[in-house]
Amino acid sequence: DTAVSQTPKYLVTQMGNDKSIKCEQNLGHDTMYWYKQDSKKFLKIMFSYNNKELIINETVPNRFSPKSPDKAHLNLHINSLELGDSAVYFCASSQGHNYEQYFGPGTRLTVT
């Protein structure tokens, strides 16, 4: 069974569109994260939730909105997509912020 899954794996869309990426973990973890990895492989944290509560909200445009319907799911909705949003987005989960993190396979977003 996949521990952390994301859908879709690839997402190609035009500027101005709205899209969502879904993430689910079956590890029973309380903490989930969204990261953005750019073309130089630099990994930047975007959001973190602990038991459905927002813990980290980095300086990202408010076009990005996370939603956690339960502690096993953390979805990412992006409004009015821009070219600069093109990147690979990773979901991750952990027992807590000092513990090892388990990453999903990533969603490669391409905005044209």
Next chain:
Amino acid sequence: SQQGEEDPQALSIQEGENATMNCSYKTSINNLQWYRQNSGRGLVHLILIRSNEREKHSGRLRVTLDTSKKSSSLLITASRAADTASYFCATATYGNNRLAFGKGNQVVVIP
């Protein structure tokens, strides 16, 4: 903030050789972790070393931690083509509810 800094950034070795990567950080840590990322995949946790530990082993991996120098090293012994990947260090610091990832080291193992 991203405080882990790996060095060197790109390494190319022959299969069977050892590969060593270093990571430096700036503030006191709770623990330091190493992750591997194969091309097109998510990061995979390799090993976690706590601030009161100096060395840790896992299979062909050996991690050291020197808190006085604020640095860590990852040694991969007897490398294999499958070890070709990017390797990231990440630090967990007190009072900070996140991991700070470094820029990553690209390791290429030539068969």
